[in-house]
Amino acid sequence: MAPSAESAQADGPDTDTETDDAALLPAPQPSCCPGLCSARWGLAVVLHITLFMVYALRVNLSMAIVAMTNATHPSNQANVSVEVCSNRSHAWSNGSHPAFAHGAPVYDWSAKTQGVILSSFFYGYIFTQMLGGYWAGTLGGKVVLGCGLFLTSALTLFVPLAAKLGVVYLIGLQVLLGLAEGVIFPAQYTLWAKWAPPMERSRLMNIADAGCTFGTFLTYLVAGFICQCLGWPYVFYIFGGIGCVWSMFWFLLVYEDPACHPCISARERDYIVSSLASQGCSHGWSLPLKAMARSLPLWAIVVACFCTDWLFYTLLTSMPTYMNNVLHFNIQENGLLSALPYVGNGLGHILSGLLADLLLSRHVLSTAAVRKLFSAVGMLLPGAFLVAVSYIGCNYTAAVAFLTLSLTVNSTTGAGLSINHIDIAPRYAGFLLGITNTFGIIAGIIAPTAVGFLTSQDLVTGWRNVFFLSAGIDLFGLLFYVAFGNGTIQDWAKEDVANQ
Secondary structure (H helix, E strand, O other): OOOHHHHHHHOHHHHOOOHHHHHHOOOHHHHOOOHHHOHHHHHHHHHHHHHHHHHHHHHHHHHHHHHHEOOOOHHHHOOOOOOOOOOOOHHHHOOOOHHHHHOOOOEOOOHHHHHHHHHHHHHHHHHHHHHHHHHHHHHOHHHHHHHHHHHHHHHHOOHHHHHHHOHHHHHHHHHHHHHHHOOHHHHHHHHHHHHOOHHHHHHHHHHHHHHHHHHHHHHHHHHHHHHHHOOOHHHHHHHHHHHHHHHHHHHHHOOOOHHHOOOOOHHHHHHHHHHOHHHOOOOOOOOOHHHHHOOHHHHHHHHHHHHHHHHHHHHHHHHHHHHHHOOOOOHHHHHHHHHHHHHHHHHHHHHHHHHHHHHHHOOOOOHHHHHHHHHHHHHHHHHHHHHHHOOOOOOHHHHHHHHHHHHHHHHHHHHOHHHHHHHHOHHHHHHHHHHHHHHHHHHHHHHHHHHHHHOOOOHHHHHHHHHHHHHHHHHHHHHHHHHHOOOOOOHHHOOOOOOO
16 A cells, blocks of 8 residues: 555654664563553553543433433424334333433433534534644643543533533533543643654554543443433433542553653663654644645545544444434443444454554554555445445344444554554644544534434434445545555654744
């Protein structure tokens, strides 16, 4: 996939060091504080738990909104196709809702209103992406990420109150939640630019990122039972409270870089520092914005992120609604089956990271070829699985199987385009993630709203159109990324360029 000349360049960050540094690279991996005994792997575990909490806080409304809303609202039942699946859940068919037994309020929100509520998070999330990357590059990733996590957790506690006050208040709170959480992922990339050796980058970052999908899994799994047993407000009280507590541990356990860590061994510190020597230090206050705007490899990541995030956010925010309105699973079944695809996604993140680093360390493929290969698998196959879902009718087992496969295989983009920022510009990794995430979030804003619009008239035809649209957008993004993606440090990222 990549030009042959790039194979020699792609490993440049690992072979351009002096002889002494090069001698350090292969040796420490088996003997330099392996596994959880090393500081860098400890950071991966802490970030895994942190991102677990971040996504638990993000998707709790996607699950709880099924219990919060009146399933008999006319717009939720209008013009349903004759092909729609028969109602499997008797508790729902007679209009009763087991989650209401504990006095939790029920709101008369249409499908369009629910789509706007679910997408409103991204109205705020989009504004702090680049700011988060910039702040992390100047103030430090630890402080920025920790503050974002605490604010997100604290604001989550107020969701039941905002819903009681009205839709406008809930939308406003969702915007604030997005603003707080928007700094977290750019700050994470800034930390990894200081901690992850190039030959371990895929596995470390994917172990951390797997927390996102396992957090989604647990939330979907547990939230249904909380709604049933305690009432939907406790979904927000429980996860918000746990997030506040964990944010305190974050500040105690994480250090900005190896030089700041009090317990890291000298050997591990020297190994990390020497392996990252060629990428330079943090960007400081100036940024080469013009050079970034002209960079095709960066635009390749931007376009691909928009397209794959469209598919991902469609499933993330709307799968419980599909399980309820089309397949008619009750809220406990809904939670379990909506969670199932994220088990595969989390495991896929970890395995793809290990495999990508193996291919790079053995020089089987160049960095660009590895990123494009894993992106191709993670974008092409999920689209095909979604198209298949739209034609299987009411085969519940096949629907869940294809949705599970779609999100499982999508995880391989974690070893592809999702970490390509650090390959092409490690000094600006957090800021670049902010740029690409901004475009990905635009997809996150549009996708749930589009789902609400497309499915508001005819459920079966509407969801078929949703899946076809997601697959087509994903395919376009893959073709653009394969054509223009790169795996080497760009010239504008090798030294300070005036921000003009």
